[in-house]
Amino acid sequence: MQNIEGFKKMMSSPQKITIIAHHTPDADSLGSSLALASYLKKKNHQVQVLSPSNYPVFLDWMTNSDDVIIYWSKTQNLCKRLITEADVVFCVDFSSYGRLQGLEPMVKEASGKIVVIDHHLKPDIKADFQLWDVNAAATAELIYDFIQLMGDEDLIDVRMGEYIYAGLVTDTSSFKHPSTTKKSHLITAQLMDLGVETNRIQRLIYDNNTESKLRFLGYALREKLMVLREFRTAYFTISIEEQERFNHQPGDTEGLVNYALSIAGILFAVIIIEKPDIVKLSFRSVGKFAANEFARKHFNGGGHQNAAGGVSNLPMEEVQEKLLSLLPEYRNELMQQEIW
Numbered sequence: 001m002q003n004i005e006g007f008k009k010m011m012s013s014p015q016k017i018t019i020i021a022h023h024t025p026d027a028d029s030l031g032s033s034l035a036l037a038s039y040l041k042k043k044n045h046q047v048q049v050l051s052p053s054n055y056p057v058f059l060d061w062m063t064n065s066d067d068v069i070i071y072w073s074k075t076q077n078l079c080k081r082l083i084t085e086a087d088v089v090f091c092v093d094f095s096s097y098g099r100l101q102g103l104e105p106m107v108k109e110a111s112g113k114i115v116v117i118d119h120h121l122k123p124d125i126k127a128d129f130q131l132w133d134v135n136a137a138a139t140a141e142l143i144y145d146f147i148q149l150m151g152d153e154d155l156i157d158v159r160m161g162e163y164i165y166a167g168l169v170t171d172t173s174s175f176k177h178p179s180t181t182k183k184s185h186l187i188t189a190q191l192m193d194l195g196v197e198t199n200r201i202q203r204l205i206y207d208n209n210t211e212s213k214l215r216f217l218g219y220a221l222r223e224k225l226m227v228l229r230e231f232r233t234a235y236f237t238i239s240i241e242e243q244e245r246f247n248h249q250p251g252d253t254e255g256l257v258n259y260a261l262s263i264a265g266i267l268f269a270v271i272i273i274e275k276p277d278i279v280k281l282s283f284r285s286v287g288k289f290a291a292n293e294f295a296r297k298h299f300n301g302g303g304h305q306n307a308a309g310g311v312s313n314l315p316m317e318e319v320q321e322k323l324l325s326l327l328p329e330y331r332n333e334l335m336q337q338e339i340w
């Protein structure tokens with residue numbers, strides 16, 4: 001973080017602080033926000049966590065009901081007050097305005113200082129202070145760094161450790177992604193020393209499925225997975241009707257794309273999901289194939305090299321056709337890449 005002394009000075013007296021997670025928060029954004037909130041409360045600040053939209057049920061264990069205010073029509077005024085009147089607004093696990101959804105104009109109007117803690121590419125939020133590192137495996141890692149930087153490592157308790165571990169374990173897909181570093185493991189070791197039961201947190205995250213989510217997974221794998229060996233690509237399309245049929249909840253399609261990528265010999269995986277007003281795409285790749293470039297060039301998106309997202313205004317069938325028509329262009333690149 002640049003100008004850490006200026007930041008410390010600002011934080012040396014109690015501040016009114018609002019922490020914002022990103023739209024459709026995942027375990028990293030929500031966990032990092034809650035760990036940061038616990039820490040700042042210990043430093044006698046007045047703290048509230050906001051989310052632009054609801055979080056998946058498998059993260060319910062993280063929150064007490066009043067810990068996080070979700071933005072919707074009934075909380076609109078409250079959110080606006082909390083953001084525009086805060087002394088300090090933290091943006092956690094995102095650095096582009098787009099991820100704020102309905103909260104975007106409020107953050108742009110905020111009179112307090114804006115602090116960004118994040119590891120995503122291409123930041124566009126105008127921040128007064130930022131702890132931004134694209135090499136961090138998770139924002140949770142940066143929250144750990146941040147507390148250390150403030151000289152308060154000894155304030156990290158078991159609950160905060162659980163939040164940080166949850167962010168780390170999910171963003172690295174259980175320490176599997178290439179973003180995983182020695183540091184990710186060392187932080188985990190510190191958290192275990194503190195008393196964080198890593199197995200319990202893993203079970204809360206990964207063995208906490210609803211029956212309908214698993215039924216949906218079974219259906220998607222059996223009926224919807226398309227494998228294109230000639231392009232080393234596999235993809236799913238999921239319609240609104242299918243989501244309704246399986247009582248789809250936020251987060252239920254999360255991770256589905258990774259099943260496509262787990263097929264031996266597949267290097268590029270895509271999921272196309274129909275939403276009421278837009279079609280969303282998630283891209284995953286292995287190795288050098290740049291999923292973010294593909295998303296940026298063709299689907300108005302972006303992200304990391306191996307994990308990216310995009311959107312389209314076309315009907316879902318046409319999005320699928322567009323994807324299929326683009327693949328031949330990438331055939332050489334995909335076929336020439338080493339698999340292991």
Ligand SMILES: [Mn+2]
Pocket residue numbers: 028029093119138139171
């Ligand atoms: Mn993250």
